[in-house]
Amino acid sequence: MDKTEVLVIGSGPAGLKGALGAAEQGAKVTLVERDPFLGGQLVKQTHMFFGSKEQYASERGFKIAEKLTAAVEEHSAIRVLKEAAALGYYDDGVVTLELKGRVLPVSFNTMIMATGAQENTLMFPNCDLPGIYGAGAVQTLMNVYGVLPGKRVAMLGAGNIGVIVSYQLLQAGVEVPAIIEAAPDIGAYHVHASKVRRMGVPIYTSHTVVSAHGKDFLEKITVAELSDSWQPVPGTERELDVDVLCIAVGLTPLTEILFQAGCEMAYIPELGGHVPRRSAVLETSVPNIFVAGDVSGIEEASAAMVEGTIAGLKAALNLGYGRDSYEEKIAAAHRELASLRKGPTGEKIRSGLDHLEQAGEVRQ
Numbered sequence: 001m002d003k004t005e006v007l008v009i010g011s012g013p014a015g016l017k018g019a020l021g022a023a024e025q026g027a028k029v030t031l032v033e034r035d036p037f038l039g040g041q042l043v044k045q046t047h048m049f050f051g052s053k054e055q056y057a058s059e060r061g062f063k064i065a066e067k068l069t070a071a072v073e074e075h076s077a078i079r080v081l082k083e084a085a086a087l088g089y090y091d092d093g094v095v096t097l098e099l100k101g102r103v104l105p106v107s108f109n110t111m112i113m114a115t116g117a118q119e120n121t122l123m124f125p126n127c128d129l130p131g132i133y134g135a136g137a138v139q140t141l142m143n144v145y146g147v148l149p150g151k152r153v154a155m156l157g158a159g160n161i162g163v164i165v166s167y168q169l170l171q172a173g174v175e176v177p178a179i180i181e182a183a184p185d186i187g188a189y190h191v192h193a194s195k196v197r198r199m200g201v202p203i204y205t206s207h208t209v210v211s212a213h214g215k216d217f218l219e220k221i222t223v224a225e226l227s228d229s230w231q232p233v234p235g236t237e238r239e240l241d242v243d244v245l246c247i248a249v250g251l252t253p254l255t256e257i258l259f260q261a262g263c264e265m266a267y268i269p270e271l272g273g274h275v276p277r278r279s280a281v282l283e284t285s286v287p288n289i290f291v292a293g294d295v296s297g298i299e300e301a302s303a304a305m306v307e308g309t310i311a312g313l314k315a316a317l318n319l320g321y322g323r324d325s326y327e328e329k330i331a332a333a334h335r336e337l338a339s340l341r342k343g344p345t346g347e348k349i350r351s352g353l354d355h356l357e358q359a360g361e362v363r364q
């Protein structure tokens with residue numbers, strides 16, 4: 001049985017900041033990551049971030065990952081386990097890891113779940129043909145491994161991910177004949193949408209993919225217009241020759257271990273599905289289990305980092321560390337989170353959090 005004071009699962013922006021937040025207060029931390037590298041989604045983000053200096057504005061995601069990874073790996077109170085997947089939760093604070101082909105049980109005093117999210121997909125005839133990818137997979141292929149997914153790629157979904165990955169495909173010299181979006185409006189920031197439009201990519205709103213075609217690989221897709229009740233309008237179908245279809249239709253929080261641990265959950269569509277009920281400092285209904293980042297509701301890396309800090313500070317406080325500086329640091333982090341969530345871009349998350357609060361507040 002391995003032992004740690006603070007167990008952090010997942011090394012995206014939330015987990016990296018969670019580990020640093022707890023370690024800087026004096027706690028001993030074990031950070032586990034199933035991938036061979038740290039950084040989560042950040043490692044594939046080649047575009048520049050928005051926000052303020054504290055939120056790494058104008059820096060590229062993979063550069064932010066490099067900085068945070070270096071800080072974590074240099075910290076003497078943080079032990080990092082890579083290629084270590086958390087498999088399950090057992091009573092009395094034990095999580096099992098799969099590490100180098102064996103199962104390692106780890107007991108912890110406090111835990112921060114920062115597992116992020118998985119991509120949603122869509123069902124239509126032949127949706128399993130080779131050549132149909134999730135946007136995250138395309139981003140990993142291109143930006144982490146330097147492999148182009150195809151020559152002519154249609155994008156399904158005009159949210160931030162769909163539009164940003166389309167832009168990255170264009171930068172890599174790939175042809176993007178269309179972005180197809182079921183909703184009547186584009187979900188992405190307009191600055192990104194304008195950029196791809198200026199590069200000649202049409203965005204078809206109120207449209208969807210109704211089928212895919214090809215013998216061994218994807219060769220073409222059929223696209224149709226959607227009615228006000230989101231049904232394909234007969235007679236509007238047209239075919240598009242493509243060798244890749246990239247699906248970017250949202251994310252769902254990776255909450256399995258929270259369910260196993262018995263955390264109270266609520267279904268909040270604005271946050272991406274089932275999310276844990278938690279206190280203002282991100283402690284779930286199970287004492288000493290915290291959440292941060294996309295697992296607590298789909299948002300952005302900037303917010304994930306601040307949530308990681310909050311969870312790290314409180315996880316350390318529960319162990320008796322950092323009493324003197326806690327209140328001041330938590331107040332500063334809450335101010336930062338509020339500023340990230342203000343304005344029209346924060347409307348969805350604010351509404352989701354209001355609905356979560358109505359499901360009942362967790363007090364720890």
Ligand SMILES: Cc1cc2nc3c(=O)[nH]c(=O)nc-3n(C[C@H](O)[C@H](O)[C@H](O)COP(=O)(O)OP(=O)(O)OC[C@H]3O[C@@H](n4cnc5c(N)ncnc54)[C@H](O)[C@@H]3O)c2cc1C
Nearest residue numbers: 010012013014034040041085086115116293294300301302
């Ligand atoms: C294309 C794209 C563009 C984006 N652009 C921006 C942007 O410009 N600005 C911004 O703020 N945000 C952006 N985001 C959103 C941002 O990347 C995410 O909100 C953020 O990465 C969430 O951080 P996280 O730490 O919660 O999860 P993730 O970054 O997803 O990290 C989760 C980590 O947990 C690991 N993990 C999962 N399960 C286990 C397990 N069982 N055991 C061990 N490890 C596990 C995963 O391997 C992963 O490394 C973008 C996202 C995408 C996809």
